[in-house]
Amino acid sequence: MDINFINQTTLRVRYGETDQMGYVYYGNYAQYFEVGRVEAMREAGMSYRELEETGYMLPVVNLQVNYLLPAKYDDLVTVKTEIVSLKGARLLFQYEILKENSVLCNGETTLVFVNKLTMRPTPPPKNFIGLIESLNK
Amino acid sequence: MDINFINQTTLRVRYGETDQMGYVYYGNYAQYFEVGRVEAMREAGMSYRELEETGYMLPVVNLQVNYLLPAKYDDLVTVKTEIVSLKGARLLFQYEILKENSVLCNGETTLVFVNKLTMRPTPPPKNFIGLIESLNK
Amino acid sequence: MDINFINQTTLRVRYGETDQMGYVYYGNYAQYFEVGRVEAMREAGMSYRELEETGYMLPVVNLQVNYLLPAKYDDLVTVKTEIVSLKGARLLFQYEILKENSVLCNGETTLVFVNKLTMRPTPPPKNFIGLIESLNK
Amino acid sequence: MDINFINQTTLRVRYGETDQMGYVYYGNYAQYFEVGRVEAMREAGMSYRELEETGYMLPVVNLQVNYLLPAKYDDLVTVKTEIVSLKGARLLFQYEILKENSVLCNGETTLVFVNKLTMRPTPPPKNFIGLIESLNK
Numbered sequence: 001m002d003i004n005f006i007n008q009t010t011l012r013v014r015y016g017e018t019d020q021m022g023y024v025y026y027g028n029y030a031q032y033f034e035v036g037r038v039e040a041m042r043e044a045g046m047s048y049r050e051l052e053e054t055g056y057m058l059p060v061v062n063l064q065v066n067y068l069l070p071a072k073y074d075d076l077v078t079v080k081t082e083i084v085s086l087k088g089a090r091l092l093f094q095y096e097i098l099k100e101n102s103v104l105c106n107g108e109t110t111l112v113f114v115n116k117l118t119m120r121p122t123p124p125p126k127n128f129i130g131l132i133e134s135l136n137k
Numbered sequence: 138m139d140i141n142f143i144n145q146t147t148l149r150v151r152y153g154e155t156d157q158m159g160y161v162y163y164g165n166y167a168q169y170f171e172v173g174r175v176e177a178m179r180e181a182g183m184s185y186r187e188l189e190e191t192g193y194m195l196p197v198v199n200l201q202v203n204y205l206l207p208a209k210y211d212d213l214v215t216v217k218t219e220i221v222s223l224k225g226a227r228l229l230f231q232y233e234i235l236k237e238n239s240v241l242c243n244g245e246t247t248l249v250f251v252n253k254l255t256m257r258p259t260p261p262p263k264n265f266i267g268l269i270e271s272l273n274k
Numbered sequence: 275m276d277i278n279f280i281n282q283t284t285l286r287v288r289y290g291e292t293d294q295m296g297y298v299y300y301g302n303y304a305q306y307f308e309v310g311r312v313e314a315m316r317e318a319g320m321s322y323r324e325l326e327e328t329g330y331m332l333p334v335v336n337l338q339v340n341y342l343l344p345a346k347y348d349d350l351v352t353v354k355t356e357i358v359s360l361k362g363a364r365l366l367f368q369y370e371i372l373k374e375n376s377v378l379c380n381g382e383t384t385l386v387f388v389n390k391l392t393m394r395p396t397p398p399p400k401n402f403i404g405l406i407e408s409l410n411k
Numbered sequence: 412m413d414i415n416f417i418n419q420t421t422l423r424v425r426y427g428e429t430d431q432m433g434y435v436y437y438g439n440y441a442q443y444f445e446v447g448r449v450e451a452m453r454e455a456g457m458s459y460r461e462l463e464e465t466g467y468m469l470p471v472v473n474l475q476v477n478y479l480l481p482a483k484y485d486d487l488v489t490v491k492t493e494i495v496s497l498k499g500a501r502l503l504f505q506y507e508i509l510k511e512n513s514v515l516c517n518g519e520t521t522l523v524f525v526n527k528l529t530m531r532p533t534p535p536p537k538n539f540i541g542l543i544e545s546l547n548k
Contacts, residue, residue: 015312015322016162016305020155020210020463026471027153027441031290034438038289038348048289049348052431059481060437065474073157074312074323152449152459153442157326163334164308167301168427175426175485185426186485189294196344197300202337211449211460290436294429294484301427347431 005083005135007040013075023070029105030063033095036079037109040093044083045131054125057114058091065107075099086132089113089121142220142272144177150212160207166242167200170232173216174246177230181220182268191262194251195228202244212236223269226250226258279357279409281314287349297344303379304337307369310353311383314367318357319405328399331388332365339381349373360406363387363395416494416546418451424486434481440516441474444506447490448520451504455494456542465536468525469502476518486510497543500524500532 011032019025041048051058071077077099084092089112097105115122123129148169156162178185188195208214214236221229226249234242252259260266285306293299315322325332345351351373358366363386371379389396397403422443430436452459462469482488488510495503500523508516526533534540 012309014305015156015308016164018157019152020157020159021468021470022157023470025153026474027438027445030438030441031288034289035286047348057432059432059434059478061478063437063474063476063478067470067472067474070470074321149446151442152445158331158333160333163337164301164304167304168425171301171426172423184485194295196295196297196341198341200300200337200339200341204333204335204337207333211458289430290438292431293426294431294433296431299427 001086003083003085003132003135005044007043007081008078009036009039010076010078011035013071013073015073018073023072026067029065032079032097033109036081036095037093040081040083044135046128055116057116058111059114060109061112062110067105069102069104071104089123138223140220140222140269140272142181144180144218146173146176146216147213148172150208150210152210155210160209163204166202169216169234170246173218173232174230177218177220181272183265192253194253195248196251197246198249199247202242204242206239206241208241226260275360277357277359277406277409279318281317281355283310283313283353284350285309287345287347289347292347297346300341303339306353306371307383310355310369311367314355314357318409320402329390331390332385333388334383335386336384341379343376343378345378363397412497414494414496414543414546416455418454418492419489420447420450421487421489422446424482424484426484429484434483437478440476443490443508444520447492447506448504451492451494455546457539466527468527469522470525471520472523473521476516478516480513480515482515500534
């Protein structure tokens with residue numbers, strides 16, 4: 001099922017996120033993607049926190065990042081997140097990190113709904129599917 | 138009860154632990170202290186992992202760090218950890234981070250034994266106290 | 275010189291900042307303090323970025339943290355930062371991390387102005403002192 | 412130019428690297444890859460530190476990670492790193508994170524040699540190419 005729901009959120013680069021090259025350390029973009037993902041889900045009406053509390057986990061199974069231009073300390077960047085699609089238990093997100101009109105970085109993550117007890121992939125809860133269908137209209 | 142058990146372990150500074158000043162970010166020393174603490178407990182015969190699995194948590198309630206000289210990328214540093222004392226539920230550790238013979242940083246942490254169910258401070262398990270008494274001889 | 279300038283800023287706890295205890299990892303509060311510090315300086319009219327660009331560094335020489343209550347994933351917390359005083363090259367900050375009206379954590383950091391070329395402590399630039407005097411009135 | 416140089420190094424999962432799911436946070440594998448990369452280069456006779464000191468940077472331009480099984484706190488994992496190939500300024504690394512005989516995670520990174528002054532892609536220094544040719548025999 002295609003979703004194509006887009007959220008934009010901003011964050012400011014922290015000193016501890018830079019490395020001695022003077023740029024944001026490449027591993028820290030995964031955290032920026034997570035911030036975007038959480039805010040996209042929140043705007044869509046899905047709380048990740050609530051999802052966990054009702055017996056689901058949503059681990060990341062694949063991450064891809066392209067680093068185009070460096071983000072620097074104190075930069076105010078925009079994380080543009082698209083909830084792209086749900087296929088079975090798999091939820092695909094795509095991201096762009098922007099500074100003004102430049103794309104610094106893009107990438108994607110695939111997450112899988114997992115039942116906390118059995119630790120096996122599982123379809124998302126019905127209210128989640130309902131939400132996605134309503135976003136989709 | 139005084140303990141005065143000392144462990145030394147080494148670690149290599151990772152690129153992602155530096156910041157744009159070219160030094161290890163000040164917040165990352167807490168993780169170095171944790172590495173020292175875990176290895177000191179392991180050498181003393183106490184597995185922190187096991188402790189958690191048997192119903193305890195051991196959160197840090199106080200952290201103090203003095204930064205004397207910077208650690209740099211790829212430095213091989215020694216974490217010297219002393220399990221200083223156990224007073225009631227409170228376990229005191231002191232640390233020095235050394236590069237060759239220079240002290241880069243020193244500090245201490247106080248941890249408290251907590252019962253995972255009640256979330257309240259609790260004396261450590263008996264086998265832990267036994268261990269400490271045996272270290273102490 | 276006493277300063278007593280107070281700033282409040284908010285941040286949302288990220289998933290990657292928690293640990294398996296389910297709380298924010300104790301080392302990550304140093305980064306929250308840094309966020310508060312930077313925003314306090316920005317509000318006071320001092321850009322840390324600019325300071326670095328004009329030949330200064332401001333490393334942390336002492337950190338103290340008291341952990342009172344845990345912060346959890348997705349919590350929206352307030353970082354209350356006070357620029358307390360400037361004594362010679364030493365700048366003292368104090369912090370409280372609050373969730374609604376509960377103090378989760380408090381602490382302080384001492385930073386020292388350092389000349390980037392000589393790497394020695396140095397009085398802050400004059401415009402910085404001027405700013406502080408004006409805050410102080 | 413194909414290289415196919417393989418290094419194995421081990422590391423122990425730190426508490427601060429886990430998240431509230433109880434597993435290593437997905438963003439932290441980038442740091443594990445970096446540890447493997449640095450050790451592979453060290454074993455091959457190339458010091459990344461030296462490379463930076465002689466006027467080069469080697470930023471990551473692409474990262475891909477597949478998460479198969481979770482790594483947990485205190486796990487002793489092996490990072491198996493292959494320096495795969497050098498094509499122009501582009502250096503390709505592939506990784507596996509193993510626990511005993513299970514692959515927890517695999518992935519790759521592409522890095523590009525950059526001249527620190529011009530900030531433009533540049534062929535690697537000659538001694539580096541010489542080294543690679545000698546590894547290759």
